[in-house]
Every structure is written in C-alpha cells, then in structure tokens.
Amino acid sequence: MSMSADSPAKTQRIPSALIPILVVLILTIMALLIGAVAVAIAGKSPLLAIEELIRGAVGTRNNIAATLTRSIPIVICGLAATVGFKAGLFNLGLEGQMVVGALASAVTANALQGLPAIVLLPVTILAGCAAGALLALPAAWWQTRFNVPLIISTLLLNYIAVLFVSYLVNNPLRDLSGGAAVPQTVMIPEAIRFGVILSGTRLHAGIFALLILPPLLAWIFRRTRLGYQLRMTGLNPDFAAYGGISVQRMTLLAMAASGALAGLAGAVQVLGVDFRFIDNSLTAGGYAWTGFIAAILAQANPALVVVTGLFLAGLEVGAAGMQRNTQIPLQIADIVQAGIIFMIAVRQRVGQWLRHILLSEQRS
Amino acid sequence: MANPVPIVQMTGIIKRFGQTTALAAVDLAITEGEVHALVGENGAGKSTLMHILAGVVQADHGQISIRGNPVTIDSVETANKLGIGMVHQHFMLLPSLTVAENLTLGREPKRRGFFDRAAAAKAVTDLGERYDLHVNPHVRVSELSVGDLQRLEILRALYRGADILILDEPTGVLTPQETQGLFRVIRELKRDGKTTLFISHKLEEVIEIADTITVLRDGHVTGKPQPTMTDSQEIARLMVGRDVFLEFERPQLTQGAALLEVAGLCGKGVNGVTFNVYANEIVGIAGVTGNGQTELADLIAGILPVRAGTIKFSGKDVTRDSVAQRRAASLAYIPEDRNKQGLAPDGGISDNLLMGAHSRPPLIQRGILNTAAIRQRTEMLIQKFNIKTKNANNAANTLSGGNAQRIVVARELADNKPLIVAAQPTRGIDIAACEFVRDALVQRRNVGAGVLLISADLGEVMSISDRILVMYRGKIIGEVAGLFARESDLGLLMAGITNVNVSG
Numbered sequence: 001m002s003m004s005a006d007s008p009a010k011t012q013r014i015p016s017a018l019i020p021i022l023v024v025l026i027l028t029i030m031a032l033l034i035g036a037v038a039v040a041i042a043g044k045s046p047l048l049a050i051e052e053l054i055r056g057a058v059g060t061r062n063n064i065a066a067t068l069t070r071s072i073p074i075v076i077c078g079l080a081a082t083v084g085f086k087a088g089l090f091n092l093g094l095e096g097q098m099v100v101g102a103l104a105s106a107v108t109a110n111a112l113q114g115l116p117a118i119v120l121l122p123v124t125i126l127a128g129c130a131a132g133a134l135l136a137l138p139a140a141w142w143q144t145r146f147n148v149p150l151i152i153s154t155l156l157l158n159y160i161a162v163l164f165v166s167y168l169v170n171n172p173l174r175d176l177s178g179g180a181a182v183p184q185t186v187m188i189p190e191a192i193r194f195g196v197i198l199s200g201t202r203l204h205a206g207i208f209a210l211l212i213l214p215p216l217l218a219w220i221f222r223r224t225r226l227g228y229q230l231r232m233t234g235l236n237p238d239f240a241a242y243g244g245i246s247v248q249r250m251t252l253l254a255m256a257a258s259g260a261l262a263g264l265a266g267a268v269q270v271l272g273v274d275f276r277f278i279d280n281s282l283t284a285g286g287y288a289w290t291g292f293i294a295a296i297l298a299q300a301n302p303a304l305v306v307v308t309g310l311f312l313a314g315l316e317v318g319a320a321g322m323q324r325n326t327q328i329p330l331q332i333a334d335i336v337q338a339g340i341i342f343m344i345a346v347r348q349r350v351g352q353w354l355r356h357i358l359l360s361e362q363r364s
Numbered sequence: 365m366a367n368p369v370p371i372v373q374m375t376g377i378i379k380r381f382g383q384t385t386a387l388a389a390v391d392l393a394i395t396e397g398e399v400h401a402l403v404g405e406n407g408a409g410k411s412t413l414m415h416i417l418a419g420v421v422q423a424d425h426g427q428i429s430i431r432g433n434p435v436t437i438d439s440v441e442t443a444n445k446l447g448i449g450m451v452h453q454h455f456m457l458l459p460s461l462t463v464a465e466n467l468t469l470g471r472e473p474k475r476r477g478f479f480d481r482a483a484a485a486k487a488v489t490d491l492g493e494r495y496d497l498h499v500n501p502h503v504r505v506s507e508l509s510v511g512d513l514q515r516l517e518i519l520r521a522l523y524r525g526a527d528i529l530i531l532d533e534p535t536g537v538l539t540p541q542e543t544q545g546l547f548r549v550i551r552e553l554k555r556d557g558k559t560t561l562f563i564s565h566k567l568e569e570v571i572e573i574a575d576t577i578t579v580l581r582d583g584h585v586t587g588k589p590q591p592t593m594t595d596s597q598e599i600a601r602l603m604v605g606r607d608v609f610l611e612f613e614r615p616q617l618t619q620g621a622a623l624l625e626v627a628g629l630c631g632k633g634v635n636g637v638t639f640n641v642y643a644n645e646i647v648g649i650a651g652v653t654g655n656g657q658t659e660l661a662d663l664i665a666g667i668l669p670v671r672a673g674t675i676k677f678s679g680k681d682v683t684r685d686s687v688a689q690r691r692a693a694s695l696a697y698i699p700e701d702r703n704k705q706g707l708a709p710d711g712g713i714s715d716n717l718l719m720g721a722h723s724r725p726p727l728i729q730r731g732i733l734n735t736a737a738i739r740q741r742t743e744m745l746i747q748k749f750n751i752k753t754k755n756a757n758n759a760a761n762t763l764s765g766g767n768a769q770r771i772v773v774a775r776e777l778a779d780n781k782p783l784i785v786a787a788q789p790t791r792g793i794d795i796a797a798c799e800f801v802r803d804a805l806v807q808r809r810n811v812g813a814g815v816l817l818i819s820a821d822l823g824e825v826m827s828i829s830d831r832i833l834v835m836y837r838g839k840i841i842g843e844v845a846g847l848f849a850r851e852s853d854l855g856l857l858m859a860g861i862t863n864v865n866v867s868g
Contacts, residue, residue, distance in 0.1 A: 225731045228722055232715065235708035241667055242697070242705045243719035244688030 020299050023351050024308060027297065031339035038335045039328060049328050056321020057314035063321060065201030067314045069273070072206045073098070073265040073282075075309035077291025078298065079213055080132075080261035085300035086221055087254035088234035093139060093154030094262040095288035096161030097132035101263025102270045103165050104131030106277035107173065109188035109270075117191035124192060125267050132263020133256040135161055140255035144248040150255070162283055169279045183279040194272035204272035209264075210309075214302040221302070230254055262288065290316065293337060296344050312337065369432040371396040371559055372417065372528060377426035379412055379583075386412040387423070388583040394528070394559060394576075396431075399550055401562045401574035401591075405603055405794045406765065408580040410563050411453075414530045417561075418450035419443035430528075449521030450530040455513045459506035463499050464488050467520050491519050495552045510652070511542040518549065529553065530561045535569055539652055540822065540855030547573050565603075566823070567596040579603055604795045614806055614828070617644040622679065623694070623783045623814035626664065629673035633659035635838035636673070641783070641814040646805065648829030648846065649818045652858050656838035657818045658700050661787045664816070665697045666690045677783060691720050696776040700787035700818070706772040709761035713753055714742045716760050717775050741778075749774035750800070766797030773801050777808060784808060787818040802828055822854060836860045 036046035058064050077094050084091035091097075105128035112120055139157060142148035170183040177186070194204040221227040233240040233250040241247050266282060274281055282288075290312050297312075298304035319333030343350075372394035379387040387409045394400050402410040415421045417428065419437045428435055430446050437443050443450075457466050464484035473483035488501035497515045499508070508516065514534060521529055531550075535543045550560050550573060564570050570577055571591050579587045579602040587602040620643025629637045633656040641647045651657050662668040664675060666687040674683045677694045685693070699705040707716050718738060721727055726737045742756045751770045753763060760768055773789065786805060790798040805815050806828055819825050825832055829846040834857035842857040 223733050223735070225722055225728050225733065228715070228718065228733065232708055232711065232719065235711045236704075238705045239708045239719065241687065242665070242699055243722070244686065244691050245722075246686075246688075 019351060019354055020301060020304065022354055023299070023347060024297055024304065026350055026354070027340060027343040027347065028311065031336050031343050034339035034342075035332050035336035039332060042328070044326065044328050048326060049322060049332065052322035052325050052328070053315070053318040053332075055318070056325070057318030059321070061198070062201055063317065065198050065203040067310070067317045068207055069201070069203050070285075070287075070317055071310045071313035072204075072209065072272070073269050073285070073287035074291045074294055074313050075210050075306055076213065076265035076268060077262055077288045078294035078305040078309045079217060079291075079302060080258045080265065081292045081295035082298070082300045082302055082305055083217065083230075083254055083261060084258040085295060086227075086234050087230045087250055088237065089140075089251065089254055089258070090151045091136065091139075091154050091255060091258045091262075092151055092292070093136060093157045093161075093259070094265075094292060095283060096154075096158035097135045097259040097262035098266040098269075098288050099165050099282050100135050100161050100266070101128035101132040102266030102282055103168065103173075103185070103277045104128055104263070105267035106185045106188055106270050109192060110186050113189045117189070120189065121192040121271075124188070124271065125264065128263040128267025128270070129260035130263070132259040132261070132266065134259070136255045136259025136262070137252060140252045144251050150251075165277075166279050169277055173277075175276070185277045187276045188270065192271065193275050194268075202273065206268040206272040209268060210306050213261075214306055217302040226253075265291070290337070293340060297340060299347070370394055370429075371431055373427075373429040373432075374413070374417065375427045375429075377413065377416060377423045377428075379409075379416065379421070379423050385583050387416075389426070390580070390583065390585055392578060392585070394561065396559055397554060397557050398575040399554060399560045399562060399573055400576045400578065401564060401570040402578050402580065403564055403567065403570055403599060403603060404580035405565065406792055407582075407794070408603070409583040410580050411532060413580070414450065414532060414561060414563060417443070417528075418448055418530055420450070444524050444526070447525060447527035448530065449524055449526030449528070451514065451517040451521055451532065451534065453532045453536065455517055457505045457513060457516065460504065462502055462504055463508070463516055464501040466505050466516060467501075467523050469520075471524065487523060488519065491522055495519075495522065495549055495556070497549055510537045511539075511545065514538070514546070515549070526558075528559045528561065530563070532563045533565070534562070535564065535566060536820075537653065539858040540851050541859055543569065567599045568823075570599070571596070581605060600795065614830075615810065617810065620644045620812060620814075623677065624664070624816065625674075625676040625679070627674050627676075629660070629663060629675065630671040631659060631663045631668050632671075633838050634663060637835075637838070637840050638673075639833055639840060639843075641816050643782070643812050643814050644809060645830040646809050646815040646817055646828050646846075648825035648832040649816065649835055649840075650822055650825045650832055650854055650858060651820075651835035653820045655835045657820075657835050658787060659838075660835070661697065661700065661785050661816075661818055664785055665695060665699075688723065692723070694782045696779070696781040696784045698772055698776050698784070698786040698789045700791070702769055702772050703761075707760045707768060709768075710759050712757040713746070713751065713760055713763075713771060714738065714756040716771050717742050717745055717756075717778075719775060721775075721779065745774040745778055749777075749804075764794070766793035769793045769797055769801065773804060777804055780808075780813075782813050784813055784815045785818070786815060788820060789817070790819075790821070790824060822851060822858075826851070826854075834858055 039046045039049045056063060057067050077098060080094055081091060105124045108127035109120060109124040112123060135157060139150050139153040142153050143150040169185060173185050174183050175186045194206055197203055197205055197207065221231060229245045229250055232245060233247055237247045265287065269282060270277055291309065294305055294309040294312050297308040315333050315336060319330040322328050323330040370393040374390065374392040377387050377390045390413060392413065404410045416423045417437065419440045419442050422438060428437060435446060464481065467488050468484045473480040485501040488499060492498045497519055499512050499515050499519065534546060538546060553560055562574060571594065574591050577589050577591055578585055579599060581603055589598055589602065622640045622642050624641040627638050637660060649657050659668060663670055666685060670683055674681055676682065682690050682693065703709055726734055727741065728734065746753065746756060749770050751774060752767050760771060784805065789801045805817065809815050817825060817829060826849050832844045832846055832849050832854065833840045834842045834854060836858065837860065841860065841862050844853060
C-alpha cells in the first residue's frame, strides 16, 4: 500500500516544478527531430536547415525584432487559452475573438478620435477586450444552460465572426479614400499608435504585455479567491459545486476573460503593427492557433507560455528566412508544429517517464 | 473423508504493481468442497490473489496446482476450462439482453445454426432448480434487482462448468435477508460438491458461512483462525495487526434543539421525506444503495434542486439558499464519493483543505488569499487529523484512500459546524481510518453537533446511531431506536417490508 509521496526514500532533490519545463524541452526536441527527418526525406541537409532556421529567427538584430514582434499576439492568445484551460475549458474561438477585438478597437479609435490620447488609448484597448469577451460569452452560456459543448460552439463562432467582420470591412467600414486593393479601415489616430522600441525595426511597445500579463495571471491564479475558484472548477467541477463555487459563474467568467485577452491580442496588433484593421491580416498570420499550441505546450503555465510563444514565433520567422536562403520550403515549420501537437498526445507519458527516471536516480 | 490433495494449491505467489507489492509469497491451499473465506482490508491482496486464480491477472512468481496438477492460468478462458469461475464485485452483464441471453453469452445453445432461445431458457430454469437460484429467464437484465443480478452471475459461472466458484465481496450490495439467501445457495453448492472461495470484510458473515478462513494483511497471510473457535476481534486483529475497537463509547445524551428539519422533501430520487436531526444525536440512514440516500444528502447540501418541501437549519429556512450560504451557515458535508465530489484528486492537499472555507477571513481578505494563515490552518489540520504526507502541496491522489478520506473529514470537521451530513464516510478505507472517522463523528455528537449518517454498511449505522431511519425507494419507511435495532428488522425494512413490529 505504499503511496509514492509519503515514502521517505523519495526525497525530491530535483524540484517537481522543473518537470513541466523538461517535458516542454523534450517534446520540442522530438518535434524538431520530426522536422529534420522531413527535411532529410526531401533530400536536403537537416543541419543546413536548422542553421538557416536559427539564423532566420535570431541571426540578426532585424530577425530578433521580427521574432519578438510576432511573438506578441501569439503569447497573448496563448495566455487567453491558458485562462480557459485553468477553468477546464477549451476556448477554440480565439481567432474570432481576436478579429472582432481588432475591428472593435480600430472602429472605436476612429470614432472617438477627438479624445485626448491618454483617454483614447485605454478606451481603444478596452473596446477590443470587450468585443472579444462578448463573442466568447454566448458559447459559455450555451454550455452552462443547454449543454452545448464549448469546444464546438467556440470553433464554429470563428467562422461567423471572421466572415461577418470581413463583410463589415469590405462594405460599410471600408476605407475608400486611398483606393487600396485590400479591404481595410481608415488608419487610427497617430497619437495612440504604439511606438517602435527598437529603431529600424517594427518591434513595438506591445512587447511589454509579455512582461506584465504572465505574472499578473499567475498571481490571480495562485493568490486570489477568484483564481482558487477557477482552478478548482478546472480540476473537478463536481468538487467545486460541492464546495459552494458556482460552476456556471466560473465558466462565464473564464470565457469572458479568455475572450477579452484574445480581443486584446487583436487590439495590440492594430495599435502596434497595422494601425488599422486589414481584412485577413490576423487570420493569415495564424496567431491565434499558434498561441493555442503555445498554451498547450506550456501546460497552462502563464510564464511558460512566454517561452513557448517565443519559440513558436521564432520557428515561424526562422522558417521564412530558411526558405529565402535555401530551397527548403517554410512549410517545415508547419511540420514541426504538427509534430508538437502530435507530441502533446504523449505529453503525460513523457511526464510520468521523467518522474520515474528522476526519482529512481535519486534513490540509488 | 477429505481428499488429501487440495483442489487448489497456490505456492509462493508474488505479484507487484509498479513499486507496490500486492502479494509477497502467498501460499494458499483449498480443500475440495469447502467454503473458504479470504478476509483482509482493502489493499491486503485478497482480490489480487483471486484474480490470479481466475486468470484475470498473472502472478510474477509462484506455482498453481489444480487437483495436484501444475497449471499455468494465463487467461480467464483457461481458468474456465479448469473449472474456475469468478463472480466479480461489479457485475459484468449486458443490461439490454435477457437473463437467458446473458447466461449463455459466448456459449449459446444452437439449433440449425441459430440461437436456441428455448434451450437457453431451459438452462436457466434447470440450473436454478438445482441450486435454488431462481431468476426469470425472459426478463431483461436492466430490470433485475441487485440480488437477481448476483444470482445470474453465479448461474453463469455454473453454466460454464465451474467447480471452484470465487465470490468477490458478494454481500456488499445485499440486504441481510438477501445475504441469508446467498448463504443458502452457497450451502446448496457445497452439498453438490462445489468449492466456494468467498472474499469479504464482514467478519460476522465470514464466521457464519466459512469452513476455513485465511486472513491477509499487506500481501502476507497473517492467520488461519478456526471459524468455530474465533471471533470478530481476533480476525480484526489479524487484519490490522493490533487491537481494534469495534464498539464506541457513547454517553447517553438528551436530544437538544432541532438542527436539521426536513419536511415533505422531494427532488431527484427523493419522494416526500420528513425527519429532524437534533443536537447531541447521530441519526443513521440505512438502506440498500440506490434508494435515494445519496440524493437526499445532495438535496440537504443544496447541490441538487428541491422540487417540493422545506429544509431548515437550526429553525432557519434554507430551502432556497445556495451551497455556499448553507455551508457558511452551519453545514459540514462529507460526500459519498470522495474522488468525484469530495476532492480535486489532482489538486494539492492544501487546496483541497481550503474548499468551503475559501471565502472566510482571515484565510481570505478582500478576495486575496492570506497564504500565511492558510498554511497555518493546513498544517494544523494535517497534524490534528493525522494526514500522512511530506508536503501539503502534494496532489491528493498521491495519498492512500484512508489518508485521502482524512482530508475530507478534516476539512468538514475543522470548523465545528453544528450540523454534519456524512455519506458513506468510511467506504473503501482501512480499519484505522474507519475507527478514526467514526470516533470523530461521535466526538462531535458528544459536544452538541447533530449528525446525519448515511451508510450502506449496516454495521456502521448500528454501531454509532442514536436513531436509525430506513430509506426505500425515495421514502423513509421506518424508524428504529439505535439501541433496540435488530439487523433482521432493519433488513426487512430495507427490502421495503413495513408490516413488522420493530419496537424491539
């Protein structure tokens, strides 16, 4: 009947908090190996591919800036997914929430452009968050009220949101002044655009979100009653209900917060990169889905989302560089990402295996 | 008279599951035609040993001989061919098929290549006649009572030609009358020369039915007491390895004020229940599992919606109050299933101990957790309730069942709430933890709490209740004073028979 935790033989010299990080590393290396095999099958040198990939991601000041810039919406979307995971919810509607958030912030900024920047900037950001939250809430309500699986409703709401926003920017909200071929809104006031923080690159002030949001979320999860209620709901909803936590309320709250963060990612793209809403610019980037993968890979740990988000951004940026300099297609990045998703299926096994090895080594 | 060669001889059986040794070189000899009881606590290895004999799992080391011939039992099929059949604790029947179809499943009688329904039905009645095991062959299994299901499982083993019948905790789901019926069947089987292996932890039953008793503890055989010369105390000592107090000292107390008043309560599975629980008393609710007891507890706690009727705590109507309001007011609730409801198994011990108190200053101030106060409370509870763990942040599922139940009990009894609803508080835990939990409930009763004890274990209900209510099909159909309770009377009530004089 010996149970693992209380036996004195298993003193933990390696803190178990390190295990998730090791799991991420192992999964990533395995996924990269899959990519290397794919390159080899294509008749190219995997070593060259990796070299060019790394050079493309972090080889120059410009490339580093590109990776960092790309990581901003990815990490914020990853954090949005993380909030859902903590409450046991799979918000697959990040992309739609991001897109409505972006449009709402662009429209708000233009509509209220008479306001001073110090007021207009937060209002613009809040408009993006609110739009994202509003798109996420119906799905949460349907689940709590009618048992409609959130995973389906959020996924399908993406289509409605993305196509409806596309209609809006093609028709009533389209900027006809410049005669641009791409459907887009009018540019937002210059005063509220995020400044570039690395001259000569496009790296903007949105990067600070990566420093502020993860500790804030970690604090909420670990140190507040709300965070406790969310975590318990995620761990065991029956237990939460038994203990007096309203699972319905937690589901609505977590989805609103998750949608708000996805909307924030959209607003940050508008404020820092595009300075207007451009049709398809956010969906083509695939930020929301990459962010979702980053969150799964980080096992819903907000600090780790920054690491995995940066890694995935670097992978995508690096692959583009690799394609430019070699004949190796950038789709290799997709293969690696697919490999990661694949690896996630065996994540728990890797964790168990690691614990087993680490613990038995310590015993000997 | 007895055959000198044992019908089953298991020698040096070793079985490990990961780091845990379930069986450490166990020897077991079974004489043909005997009723052999295997007793031990949860995790002692009795089920594992029988699973090895029945081919469900394979031993790591050791030999098995059947009638003196060494055999390798590598599958359930092999065991069946050797005449070994097992009736599992959880029945393995197909609910949508009839009794006859279930009985013959896999070995269907055929006529011109098609299933011979008449022959299958005849097999049910023939076997039933022979062993006094009557089940209607044409009824769908989903419509059978638990007792019928068990009879069908035994019939199925016999149909497959079992001479050695293994019954895994067969009486756990039965009323005392049904248990007596099962014992008649076992005696009938014995008369027919069959050998029965009987796994149980109900000691009085074992003494009544067994010819031979083997006691297991932590994967070792610790004794083979003679049923005619032993008693529950001795067997319990062999099971636990020390003296066990099966009786509780309870001073006679006068009922205090009404702490819980339930009137005309209706909801899922509960059809018009009325009773009170007063200060200084333990009210036991007995009944066969599935007669609305679980739902009654969830209704009182506010987890299930009330359709009609009222619930009052200390005179205050709480029928429309939320779970949180009821808990904050006066309710402690030990739920029936700790892994489903009572714990977040993947959550830390500290988080699990905080549930329900997660809105109360000084643990939480203005929505922010006071980690120092929480840590202090956690450590106090771990110590006071003797939860064995090295680190309060370890996940609850790293603990043994008894230890995990201590978390639930510690959390619910921590704040000295006046009203305690305890549903199956000792299910699936070791004897030491059992004693501890029962003692804790009695202690609270002695200092003025009211306890509603819901348990499928009649022995538990009878040992600590001041009054016993019996639930049947969502209603309370009888009340017996704890001191005068007779198992047979309760059993009749549990079976829904009310026209008996239960005054004692």
